[in-house]
Amino acid sequence: MKLGQHSLKIDGWLILFVIILLVCGALNQASATMGGLLFKKQMVWFGLGFLLMMAIALSDYQRLLSPRLIFGIYLFLLLVLLILDLKHTRWLRIAGVGIQPSEFAKLVLILVFSLVLHRRDQDHLDLRTFGILTLLAFPPIVLVAAGDLDQGGMLFLIYLSYVFLAGVPRRLLIGLAVIVLVAAVTLGPKVWMVLKPYQRARVAAFLNPEAFRLDRGYQILQALIAVGSGGLTGFGFKEGLSSRLNYLPEKHTDLAFAVWAEEWGFIGAATVIFLFGALIYRLLRLAIEVREPLGRTILAGVAIMIFWEAFINLGGILHLLPVASVPLPFLSYGGSSVLVNLMAIGLALSISRKRYSFR
Amino acid sequence: MRYHQLFSPEEPDPFERRLRGTIIFIAGVFLLLFLKLFFLQIIKGEHYRELARRRSLKVFLLSAPRGNIYDRRGILLAGNSPSFALAVDPKIIRGPQGDEILKRLAEILGEEFPSLKQRYLLARRGTGTNQVILAFDLDRDTVAKIEARRYFLPGVDIIVEPTRYYPFGSELFHLVGYVSRINAEELKRLAPQGFTADDFLGRAGLEAQFDERLRGRKGRRLVEIDARGRIRRVVAEEAPVMGESLVLTVDVFWQRLAHRLLEGQAGAIVVMDPRDGRLLSLVSHPGVDPMYFVKGFPPKEWEKIRKDEKHPLLNKAFSAYPPGSTFKVVTAMAALEKRVVTPATTFFCKGYYRLGRRIFRCWRSWGHGEVNLVKALEVSCDVYFYRVGEEVGIDYLSRMARACGLGRPTGLGFPGEKAGLVPDRAWKMRVFHEPWQKGETLNVAIGQGALKVTPLQLAKLLSAVVNGGTLYRPWCVVQLLDPYGEVVDEFRPQEDGKLPVKPRTLYYVKKGLVAAVNGKEGTGRAARMEDITVGGKTGTAQVVGMKKRIHSKKLPYLKRDHAWFMAFAPAEKPEIVIVVFVEHGGHGGSAAAPIAGKFLKAYFKGEHPS
Missing domain, CATH: 3.90.1310.10 (Penicillin-binding protein 2a (Domain 2))
Structure with a gap:
C-alpha cells in the first residue's frame, strides 16, 4: 500500500475520541470483570480491532468496496443467519472464538443501503428505491430478530434512519405521522391486549420498577442506584459498591456504563457521553464535508449506527427507555461489537482521507 | 453534473440539509441524556447513595x-x-x-x-x-x-x-x-x-x-x-x-458447706457478720443447675422441677414463714422495755395458760415450773411468753417487731424478697373486717398465728441484738470492677436504724440465748461447742393447727412443722450469726440446731462435718 499525501489527511479528532473511549472501556472492563480472563480477552479484541481499523483507514475504500463484494457479503450474511436460526443460536463459533453475526449485520446493512442510495442517487426517496431498501432490509432484520429481538430492533432503526436520510417528501412525512398517531390512539389498547405477558411486564417494569424490584425491575433499579450513588466524583476505580458486590447484573456487558458512572461519578460519565456526542458529531461533520456520494452516505450510516447503539444503551441505563440488551460501543464487553464498531470507524477514517479529492 | 449544484452556496444539497437536521436531532437526544445523568447523579445523588448503603451495608x-x-x-x-x-x-x-x-x-x-x-x-x-x-x-x-x-x-x-x-x-x-x-x-x-x-x-x-x-x-x-x-x-x-x-462478701467455701448441710432437705441458711451485716453465705436448698436456664430446659427436667414439693425455684432465704419460738426474742425485748417484767420476775408454768375460757398450751405439757426471763428463753417456755404477751399487748408488740426490721424487706435488694407479715389490729380489720382478739396476741407472742418472717430478717434482727442494737442492711457485694480490674464502685455497710431498747435489755436477752444453747435444759444444746460460747434460739413453727401435739415424723411431709435455729458466736464478741431454716423439718432443736452446730464447728475449728 502506498502511503502518499492522502495519509496525512486522516482525521485526528476521530482517532482521538475513539482512543479515549477505548481507554475508558479498558478501565471499565478491568473493574467490571475484576481484571479476569474476560478483561484479557477484551484487550485482545481491542488490539485486533485497532489494527483492523488502521488497516481499513489506510486502504482505499473505493477500491475495496466493489458492489460485487458488498452483495457477496450480504448474501453470505443471510446464509449464516439462516443457519444459526435453524440451530437456535446467536453465536458463530470459529476456532473456539464466538462471533455474533447480528453485530456484523449492522455494518453490512449500512454498506448495502449506501450502495443502493448511491446507485439511485436522487434528491428524494422514490417509491422504487424505498421498495428496494425494504426488500433488502427485511430478510436480515427478520432473521436476526428471530434470535435476538433487541438487535433486530437495532437493524430496523438503522433501516428507518436510512429511509429518512434518503429523503421522505414532507407531505408524506406529515401524513405518516398522522397515521401513526391515529393508529396509536385507536389500536394501541388492542395491541396492548395482544402483547404477550412478558412483553407487557417489560413495559410495566419500565414505568414502575419499584413494583417489580425483585424480577423485571431489579436490573433497572440496581442500575439507577449504581449510577445515582456515583454522585459527582464516584466511588473510584474498582470501588463501586454495586459492581464490586455484584448487585449489578450484566455489569460487564449491557450495564457496563452503570459501573463506569458509579466509579467515576458525574465527571467520568458526562465525559463518556460527551465523547460519544463528539464522535457522532465529528462523523456527521465529515459526512457533510465529503462530497463523494457513497462515502458520505456510509459516514452518515456509521454515525447513525453509533448513535442508536449509544442512545438505546445509555437511555436504558438512565431510565429514559426500557432496558434493551444491546452493548455500548467500546465500553461493553464483546468481541463482535468491538470489531464492528472499530471497522466502521476505520471505514469512516478511510473516507475522511478523501474529503477533498475526487476520482 | 450534480456537483455543480453542490458548489452553489445559495441552494444547499438536500442530503446535507437532512444531515444538519440529524445533527440537531442527535444533539437534542444527547442533551436529554446529559440532563438525566445530571438529575440522577447530582440532584438525586445523595438519595441513591443512601439506597446503595442501605442495600449493601x-x-x-x-x-x-x-x-x-x-x-x-x-x-x-x-x-x-x-x-x-x-x-x-x-x-x-x-x-x-x-x-x-x-x-x-x-x-x-x-x-x-x-x-x-x-x-x-x-x-x-x-x-x-x-x-x-x-x-x-x-x-x-x-x-x-x-x-x-x-x-x-x-x-x-x-x-x-x-x-x-x-x-x-x-x-x-x-x-x-x-x-x-x-x-x-x-x-x-x-x-x-x-x-x-x-x-x-x-x-x-x-x-x-x-x-x-x-x-x-x-x-x-x-x-x-x-x-x-x-x-x-x-x-x-x-x-x-x-x-x-x-x-x-460471700465465701464460696462456707456457701458450699451450708449447701451440703441441707442435703436432702428443703430450707435455707443465712450466715451474716453481725458487726456490719455482710453475708458470708446465703443458701436455699434445693437449687437448680443454672446452666439449664442458659441452654434451655429439657422438658422432662422442667416437669420434674415444677412438680417438686421442695420448690427448688423458690429462694427460701427470703420467703416468709411463721418464726415459731425464735420470735420470743422480740417478745422478751418488748416486755423488758415496757417494764411489764423485770429480769427477776417469775411466773409459774403448769403446762398451760388460761385466757377466759380458752386454754393455751405450753409445748411441754407438764410445765416448766417457776421461770424468769432468762430461764424462759432457755427452755422456750410458752406460758411465760403468753403471760408477758398478754400484758404487753399487740400494739406495743407489733411496734417492737417492726422496729426490729420485721414486716418489711431487709434492704438486700434482691428481686423477689418478701416483706413477711407483722399482724396488728389495723391489719386484722383490713383483711378480715373483724376486731383483734386477745387470744391472737398470745399466739403472736410465741411466733405463731399470722406472723411471718424470712430467714434473712431473723439474721438481721439477731445481728442487731448481739452487736449492741444496730440494724445493718444485709449486703453481699463489696466491689464492682471494670474489665481491667479497676474498682468502679465500692459498697460499705449501711445502718438501717437502731433497736429501740436499752443495753440492759440486750444483755438479758443475750444471756437467755446463751442459756438456750448451754443451759442444762436448753433447747438448742445441739449447737453447743466446748471452748467457744454459742448463743441461740430454736423455733418450731406449726404449719397446721392441731388439738394434740403429734410427733412431726408421723405426719405427711407437707404438714410437718418448720424447724428454725438462729445462733451467734462467740457470745462475748460475736463475729458470726447463722440462721438455719428447715422447711417441714420438724423440731427446731433436733432438726435445725445440729446443722448450725456443724457449721459453727467447721467455721471455728475447721472440723469437716462427716
Whole structure:
C-alpha cells in the first residue's frame, strides 16, 4: 500500500475520541470483570480491532468496496443467519472464538443501503428505491430478530434512519405521522391486549420498577442506584459498591456504563457521553464535508449506527427507555461489537482521507 | 453534473440539509441524556447513595461478655465461655433457593428437613431482625462442617458468642441467680434499648439485681454484604465492652458447706457478720443447675422441677414463714422495755395458760415450773411468753417487731424478697373486717398465728441484738470492677436504724440465748461447742393447727412443722450469726440446731462435718 499525501489527511479528532473511549472501556472492563480472563480477552479484541481499523483507514475504500463484494457479503450474511436460526443460536463459533453475526449485520446493512442510495442517487426517496431498501432490509432484520429481538430492533432503526436520510417528501412525512398517531390512539389498547405477558411486564417494569424490584425491575433499579450513588466524583476505580458486590447484573456487558458512572461519578460519565456526542458529531461533520456520494452516505450510516447503539444503551441505563440488551460501543464487553464498531470507524477514517479529492 | 449544484452556496444539497437536521436531532437526544445523568447523579445523588448503603451495608451487633462474679477470695462464681450459634438471614433464606440451603443445613445438622424448616419458620415469625438463630451450642465438628461449606450456604452464619457459665452449678443458684434468653414479649418492650433476640437477661439473684452493670456495652460491626448475602468485608468495628464484675462478701467455701448441710432437705441458711451485716453465705436448698436456664430446659427436667414439693425455684432465704419460738426474742425485748417484767420476775408454768375460757398450751405439757426471763428463753417456755404477751399487748408488740426490721424487706435488694407479715389490729380489720382478739396476741407472742418472717430478717434482727442494737442492711457485694480490674464502685455497710431498747435489755436477752444453747435444759444444746460460747434460739413453727401435739415424723411431709435455729458466736464478741431454716423439718432443736452446730464447728475449728 502506498502511503502518499492522502495519509496525512486522516482525521485526528476521530482517532482521538475513539482512543479515549477505548481507554475508558479498558478501565471499565478491568473493574467490571475484576481484571479476569474476560478483561484479557477484551484487550485482545481491542488490539485486533485497532489494527483492523488502521488497516481499513489506510486502504482505499473505493477500491475495496466493489458492489460485487458488498452483495457477496450480504448474501453470505443471510446464509449464516439462516443457519444459526435453524440451530437456535446467536453465536458463530470459529476456532473456539464466538462471533455474533447480528453485530456484523449492522455494518453490512449500512454498506448495502449506501450502495443502493448511491446507485439511485436522487434528491428524494422514490417509491422504487424505498421498495428496494425494504426488500433488502427485511430478510436480515427478520432473521436476526428471530434470535435476538433487541438487535433486530437495532437493524430496523438503522433501516428507518436510512429511509429518512434518503429523503421522505414532507407531505408524506406529515401524513405518516398522522397515521401513526391515529393508529396509536385507536389500536394501541388492542395491541396492548395482544402483547404477550412478558412483553407487557417489560413495559410495566419500565414505568414502575419499584413494583417489580425483585424480577423485571431489579436490573433497572440496581442500575439507577449504581449510577445515582456515583454522585459527582464516584466511588473510584474498582470501588463501586454495586459492581464490586455484584448487585449489578450484566455489569460487564449491557450495564457496563452503570459501573463506569458509579466509579467515576458525574465527571467520568458526562465525559463518556460527551465523547460519544463528539464522535457522532465529528462523523456527521465529515459526512457533510465529503462530497463523494457513497462515502458520505456510509459516514452518515456509521454515525447513525453509533448513535442508536449509544442512545438505546445509555437511555436504558438512565431510565429514559426500557432496558434493551444491546452493548455500548467500546465500553461493553464483546468481541463482535468491538470489531464492528472499530471497522466502521476505520471505514469512516478511510473516507475522511478523501474529503477533498475526487476520482 | 450534480456537483455543480453542490458548489452553489445559495441552494444547499438536500442530503446535507437532512444531515444538519440529524445533527440537531442527535444533539437534542444527547442533551436529554446529559440532563438525566445530571438529575440522577447530582440532584438525586445523595438519595441513591443512601439506597446503595442501605442495600449493601449491614450493622451487626456484637454481644458483650457479661461481667464476672467472684467470691471474696476471688474464686469465679459466674463467668463466660464461648459458644457457637447458627444464624441465618431471612432476607436470603427464602423461596425454593432458601429451601435448598436449609436442606443442606439439615444434612449437616443431622436433622430432618421438614422439622428444621418448621423451626425456621417459627423462629422467623418472632423476630424482625436480620438474623434468625436456628441452633445454639453447636459442637466443634458441626461448626467446622459449616465453615468448610460456607460458599454453598449463602446467608448462613456462625456466631461466636460468650455464654454464661456457672462453675458451681446449683450450689450458688439462689445467690448468684441465672440468666436466660430474652423472650418475645420482653424483646418487644426492650428492642428500643438495643436488645436483640439472642440476648440474655439476668433473671434472679445477683444476676438480676446487677443486670445493668453486668451486661456491658454491645459492640457494632459494619460489613459489606454482596448480592448473594455473603459478607465481603468488614468496614468498621466497634469492639464490645465487657460488663462490670462483682466481688462478693460471700465465701464460696462456707456457701458450699451450708449447701451440703441441707442435703436432702428443703430450707435455707443465712450466715451474716453481725458487726456490719455482710453475708458470708446465703443458701436455699434445693437449687437448680443454672446452666439449664442458659441452654434451655429439657422438658422432662422442667416437669420434674415444677412438680417438686421442695420448690427448688423458690429462694427460701427470703420467703416468709411463721418464726415459731425464735420470735420470743422480740417478745422478751418488748416486755423488758415496757417494764411489764423485770429480769427477776417469775411466773409459774403448769403446762398451760388460761385466757377466759380458752386454754393455751405450753409445748411441754407438764410445765416448766417457776421461770424468769432468762430461764424462759432457755427452755422456750410458752406460758411465760403468753403471760408477758398478754400484758404487753399487740400494739406495743407489733411496734417492737417492726422496729426490729420485721414486716418489711431487709434492704438486700434482691428481686423477689418478701416483706413477711407483722399482724396488728389495723391489719386484722383490713383483711378480715373483724376486731383483734386477745387470744391472737398470745399466739403472736410465741411466733405463731399470722406472723411471718424470712430467714434473712431473723439474721438481721439477731445481728442487731448481739452487736449492741444496730440494724445493718444485709449486703453481699463489696466491689464492682471494670474489665481491667479497676474498682468502679465500692459498697460499705449501711445502718438501717437502731433497736429501740436499752443495753440492759440486750444483755438479758443475750444471756437467755446463751442459756438456750448451754443451759442444762436448753433447747438448742445441739449447737453447743466446748471452748467457744454459742448463743441461740430454736423455733418450731406449726404449719397446721392441731388439738394434740403429734410427733412431726408421723405426719405427711407437707404438714410437718418448720424447724428454725438462729445462733451467734462467740457470745462475748460475736463475729458470726447463722440462721438455719428447715422447711417441714420438724423440731427446731433436733432438726435445725445440729446443722448450725456443724457449721459453727467447721467455721471455728475447721472440723469437716462427716
